[in-house]
Amino acid sequence: MDTKYAKACPSRTVMDVLANKWTLYVLGLLRQYDRPLRFTELRRGVEGVTQKSLTQVLRNLERDGLVSRTIYPTIPPRVEYALTDLGRDAGALTGAIADWSKANADRVHAARAAYDKRPD
Secondary structure, eight states: OOOTTTTTTTHHHHOOOOOTTHHHHHHHHHHHHTOEEHHHHHHHTTTOOOHHHHHHHHHHHHHTSSSEEEEEESSOOOEEEEOOHHHHHHHHHHHHHHHHHHHEEEHHHHHHHHHHOOOO
């Protein structure tokens, strides 16, 4: 049996981060604006994300080297998040998923509606 998806494969932890829906949106926003964004800008840009979820996603992205976090010594402290080179590479991939989703949303919704109308 092929073990490409083996539980112990190191890529699985990376995939877990990238497969998170909030990760896709955060990378997308940072890529779209192509500049550092503050936490509040990210939170406003990702409708429905909780403060806790966004904090966790940003920590994971920073830990994995996809996002940099810069703290400015002001009162109150100003914190900005930006894509790293690695994050830009990942953003290109997640951007392709977003583009595909936008282009095919109507087809997917039609398929869902057809499925939901099927008799049990």
